[in-house]
Amino acid sequence: MLETNTNGQDLWENAVRMVPEVSLLSYVNGSEADKVKFVDDLFGGLKEYGFVILKDHTVDQKKVDKAYDLVHEFFHLPLETKMKYYNQTGGGQRGYTPFKVEHAKDNPNPDLKEFWHVGRELTQESPYFGVYAPNMWPTEVAEFKNVLLDLWNTMDAASVLLLEAIGKGLDAPEGYFKSLVKDGNSILRTIHYPATKGEDTANSIRAAAHEDINLITMLVGATESGLELLDKDGTWLPVKSKPGQIVVDTGDMMKRLSNEVLGATTHRVVNPDNDGTARFSMPFFVHPHANASLKVLPSCVGEGEKWPDITANEFLNQRLREIGLM
Numbered sequence: 001m002l003e004t005n006t007n008g009q010d011l012w013e014n015a016v017r018m019v020p021e022v023s024l025l026s027y028v029n030g031s032e033a034d035k036v037k038f039v040d041d042l043f044g045g046l047k048e049y050g051f052v053i054l055k056d057h058t059v060d061q062k063k064v065d066k067a068y069d070l071v072h073e074f075f076h077l078p079l080e081t082k083m084k085y086y087n088q089t090g091g092g093q094r095g096y097t098p099f100k101v102e103h104a105k106d107n108p109n110p111d112l113k114e115f116w117h118v119g120r121e122l123t124q125e126s127p128y129f130g131v132y133a134p135n136m137w138p139t140e141v142a143e144f145k146n147v148l149l150d151l152w153n154t155m156d157a158a159s160v161l162l163l164e165a166i167g168k169g170l171d172a173p174e175g176y177f178k179s180l181v182k183d184g185n186s187i188l189r190t191i192h193y194p195a196t197k198g199e200d201t202a203n204s205i206r207a208a209a210h211e212d213i214n215l216i217t218m219l220v221g222a223t224e225s226g227l228e229l230l231d232k233d234g235t236w237l238p239v240k241s242k243p244g245q246i247v248v249d250t251g252d253m254m255k256r257l258s259n260e261v262l263g264a265t266t267h268r269v270v271n272p273d274n275d276g277t278a279r280f281s282m283p284f285f286v287h288p289h290a291n292a293s294l295k296v297l298p299s300c301v302g303e304g305e306k307w308p309d310i311t312a313n314e315f316l317n318q319r320l321r322e323i324g325l326m
Contacts, residue, residue, distance in 0.1 A: 017231060019239050019247075020045040021055040024158070027165055028058060035165075042162070043169030043262075046250050050265025051229055051239060054218075054246040058158045059151075061244050064220045066143075067151045067190070068280060074116065074141050075192035075280075085116075085136045091317070092325040093187065094119055095136035099194065104208035105322045112199055112206045112271070118148045118188040120156075128183050131290055152188045155218060155284040159186065162216060162248065163286070170258055171299035181215070185287040185316070193224075193279040196271050206279065207269035212251030213319045214285040219247040222281035230266040239267070253288065253315065256307040259300040288312040 022045060027038035045052035074082070085096040092102070094117050100110035122129045137145040163177035193206045206226060219227075221243060228236040229249075241247050255264040272279070288294075290313035296305040 017237055019049050019051045019053055019229070019237075021053045021245070024054045024057040024161065026056075028161065039165045039168045042165050046166070046248075046262050049229065049231075049237075050263055051247060051249045051267075053239075053241050054248060055242075057246050058161065059154050059220060059246065063147070063151050063154055064282070066147050067282065068221070068223070070141055070144050070147055071116070071190040071192070071280060071282070074138055074144065074190075075114065077138070077140055081138075081140060082114075085138060087133070087136070090133045091320040093117055093185075093320075094133040097325070100204070101324065103324045104210040105319070107208045107210075109200075109203045109208065110324075111208055112196055112201075112204050113191050113193045115189050115191045118152050118190070120152075120183065120186060121149060122183065126183050128185070128290055132185055148188065148190075151220075151282075152186075152284075155188060155220070156186060156286075158246075159216065159218060159284065159286045162218070166216070166250075166254075166262070170261060170297060172297055176297075177215075180288045180292050181286060183289045184292075185290055185312070186214075187285045187287065189283050189285060191279075191281045191283070193226075193269065193281075195276045195278050197275040201271050201275070205268060205271050209266050209268045210323075211255075211264035211266055212249060212285065213253065213316060214251040214287045215253045215257075216286045217249050217251060218284040218286070219249075220282050220284065221245075222279060224272060224277060224279040226269045226272060226279060228268055228270060230268075236268070236270075251285075252319070253294055253312065256294045256310075256315075257297055257300070259296045259302060259306050261300050287316065290316075 022041045026034045042052055082096050086098060087095055097115050099114040103110045119132055119135055160178055167177045227239040229239055231237040239247055250262045250264055252264045254262050292312040293309055294312060294315060295309040
């Protein structure tokens with residue numbers, strides 16, 4: 001319960017810690033006052049937790065449900081079929097990555113997951129055509145390409161809205177983030193966490209403690225719980241969302257750009273109590289274009305820049321090497 005001391009300061013000693021829910025539609029369709037409130041609520045949640053939950057948004061749940069159906073179908077194909085789409089030299093940026101290949105930074109134990117990456121479809125006029133790896137598509141699953149690309153585009157459009165609001169909170173120049181992600185290397189990752197029975201669960205979990213690489217991540221649903229964030233007091237806080245909601249967090253690229261005004265919160269996906277239970281999830285990792293500078297925003301410099309300049313592509317490749325994908 002919120003209490004107030006004699007100086008009028010709020011005391012949260014008895015408050016229950018939980019990731020706040022915010023309304024993206026209030027920003028899209030609301031009044032100017034609604035937009036200001038959304039920016040304040042979004043920014044406040046990201047500063048306090050590194051996470052917020054969108055209780056409403058612009059992503060059609062029917063598109064999400066259809067994508068999950070097809071993803072489920074793909075991951076249940078024989079391993080030899082899935083391995084046709086594994087590019088070992090591409091840093092896992094497109095197509096299939098097998099079970100127990102990726103690991104968290106500074107953790108030698110593999111994560112108990114396999115995944116598929118969908119990226120931006122570029123025209124030949126784009127300066128990044130031939131720079132980003134091309135998408136691969138499993139011919140064994142009808143509609144996979146059309147449905148996953150449609151969801152990718154829907155998530156991309158929603159991410160621009162969120163970044164616009166975050167930019168206002170950071171006092172970034174008008175259109176800064178929209179320009180940064182134009183032709184950006186954003187990724188829709190579809191993940192299968194198989195049942196953990198028979199695995200080394202003493203050392204490996206579904207996703208070991210890590211911070212995301214990118215600007216923001218948007219997680220559209222998951223079939224089972226298990227996502228936890230590392231709270232300020234050093235305890236693990238479950239991130240509980242409802243069907244149809246989107247979980248949003250900030251990554252290391254945002255941490256650098258904002259000079260740590262917005263951090264990259266450590267999080268993980270723990271193993272289930274029932275070792276026969278599988279889990280599926282679909283995070284959308286929002287990346288700038290490859291040549292984008294991650295130099296600290298002028299409005300965030302404060303007493304000095306905490307991070308040197310680096311391009312988005314240089315930073316991405318550095319992190320892909322650290323997590324075993326390059």
